[in-house]
Amino acid sequence: MALQRKPKGATRLENSAGLSIDKTRLLWGALSLLILVLLSQLFVGSPGKVVDDSQSVFPDPLLTATTQISWDAVTEGQIQAPDKAPLQWNDVTVRRGDNLSLIFNRAGFSDRDVFEVTSNDSKRALRKIFPGQLIGFAANEEHQLVAVRHIESSLKQTVYSKIDDGFLSEVIVREPQVRERTVALTIESSLFLAGDRADLSANIIMELASILGGVIDFALDPRKGDDIIILFEEHFLDGEKISDGNILATSYTTSRRAVDAYRYTDSQNVTGYYDGEGVSMRKAFLKAPLDFTRVSSSFNPNRLHPIYKTKRPHRGTDYAAPRGTPVYAAGDGRVVEAGYNRSNGNYLFIQHGEGFKTHYLHLNKKRVARGDRVKQGQVIGTVGSTGAATGPHLHYEFLVNGVHRNPRTVHKILPKAKSLPESEIALFKDAIRQPVQRLVSMKSRGTMMGAE
Numbered sequence: 312m313a314l315q316r317k318p319k320g321a322t323r324l325e326n327s328a329g330l331s332i333d334k335t336r337l338l339w340g341a342l343s344l345l346i347l348v349l350l351s352q353l354f355v356g357s358p359g360k361v362v363d364d365s366q367s368v369f370p371d372p373l374l375t376a377t378t379q380i381s382w383d384a385v386t387e388g389q390i391q392a393p394d395k396a397p398l399q400w401n402d403v404t405v406r407r408g409d410n411l412s413l414i415f416n417r418a419g420f421s422d423r424d425v426f427e428v429t430s431n432d433s434k435r436a437l438r439k440i441f442p443g444q445l446i447g448f449a450a451n452e453e454h455q456l457v458a459v460r461h462i463e464s465s466l467k468q469t470v471y472s473k474i475d476d477g478f479l480s481e482v483i484v485r486e487p488q489v490r491e492r493t494v495a496l497t498i499e500s501s502l503f504l505a506g507d508r509a510d511l512s513a514n515i516i517m518e519l520a521s522i523l524g525g526v527i528d529f530a531l532d533p534r535k536g537d538d539i540i541i542l543f544e545e546h547f548l549d550g551e552k553i554s555d556g557n558i559l560a561t562s563y564t565t566s567r568r569a570v571d572a573y574r575y576t577d578s579q580n581v582t583g584y585y586d587g588e589g590v591s592m593r594k595a596f597l598k599a600p601l602d603f604t605r606v607s608s609s610f611n612p613n614r615l616h617p618i619y620k621t622k623r624p625h626r627g628t629d630y631a632a633p634r635g636t637p638v639y640a641a642g643d644g645r646v647v648e649a650g651y652n653r654s655n656g657n658y659l660f661i662q663h664g665e666g667f668k669t670h671y672l673h674l675n676k677k678r679v680a681r682g683d684r685v686k687q688g689q690v691i692g693t694v695g696s697t698g699a700a701t702g703p704h705l706h707y708e709f710l711v712n713g714v715h716r717n718p719r720t721v722h723k724i725l726p727k728a729k730s731l732p733e734s735e736i737a738l739f740k741d742a743i744r745q746p747v748q749r750l751v752s753m754k755s756r757g758t759m760m761g762a763e
């Protein structure tokens with residue numbers, strides 16, 4: 312499953328009807344112009360001269376161009392400037408392998424125009440263009456370029472307007488509307504299918520898994536009937552959803568336990584996820600040290616050893632996953648061994664603080680070397696079947712003071728995760744009051760539905 316967040320379509324701006332922000336901008340622009348005119352009148356005295364002065368402060372082409380562009384940016388010609396016709400934009404889509412010269416030429420402009428637009432570009436937006444974005448051109452009757460716009464996303468564009476000696480750039484940003492949504496899921500076969508049924512994006516599911524990755528092994532733990540509730544933000548622009556926002560709260564309930572997590576920004580402005588008592592969800596170790604989305608669930612670790620044909624004491628956890636699946640460092644630490652032998656294949660040992668060590672065997676590729684420092688979640692290698700392994704899988708071991716422990720249950724004896732300091736608890740409880748309510752009411756609804 313791909314994790315990247317793709318940039319959202321750049322074309323939505325064109326159909327846009329939400330004017331509030333840019334109306335405000337324009338209003339402020341007009342107001343400050345008025346103030347300037349009044350001020351210059353105060354200081355200069357002669358009305359005849361005032362007009363000239365204001366014109367030298369605001370060269371006419373700049374003023375009309377930026378004003379119209381501000382409107383045009385969101386209305387695409389729906390609203391006319393009082394005296395002049397709006398700029399006619401010709402928008403060109405950036406293609407793979409494009410550069411500014413190609414794009415300008417395609418729109419009928421020259422390399423000299425490219426040079427003029429970009430030569431004193433403080434915003435530098437045109438230095439970074441990506442396929443799918445739009446570059447718009449507006450010309451006067453003599454076919455001279457008067458403005459260029461770079462529509463980077465539905466939320467941001469940079470406009471370059473002709474002034475006496477070159478182009479002046481201005482960034483126009485729109486704020487999305489944020490709405491909250493609560494979704495309840497029950498796992499039938501997999502977390503992703505449950506998410507899909509509830510119309511959740513893969514991003515939200517991945518986010519959920521990363522929030523709870525220290526307490527739930529998403530490769531091996533999820534069972535049919537597990538209940539999940541997610542309260543999260545969605546971003547809307549002109550009534551249309553453009554992206555997911557943050558997860559504000561979530562709960563994961565199995566037949567044996569329930570885990571709640573709440574997003575909280577503390578007074579040091581650090582954001583994290585905590586349980587209802589203020590204990591951090593960020594643990595010293597990940598429960599599953601690999602990309603869980605690729606682990607096959609039909610794998611039975613309690614089989615006879617495929618090579619030795621005996622039931623050898625199995626001192627770790629096996630995750631069957633396709634060759635090449637990323638393997639993560641379970642926690643921060645240092646690589647103390649990176650080698651190869653006939654039974655382990657390619658293997659890595661990581662030391663975490665004083666008493667803890669994790670082992671990763673049968674790797675296809677190692678991505679770190681002995682002595683390297685690693686961070687939790689960092690890719691240290693990929694799943695393979697090197698050494699005594701019949702198929703690609705990660706064999707993962709956890710040692711406490713040199714003794715093998717079951718990685719699936721070792722977390723119970725690990726030191727407790729950090730809690731919010733006493734001074735934050737009251738603030739925290741206050742901040743999560745509403746999310747707690749939302750989860751509780753969703754849970755009770757779920758129970759009622761289940762009772763039918």
Ligand SMILES: [Zn+2]
Binds near residue numbers: 625627629706707
């Ligand atoms: Zn194994």
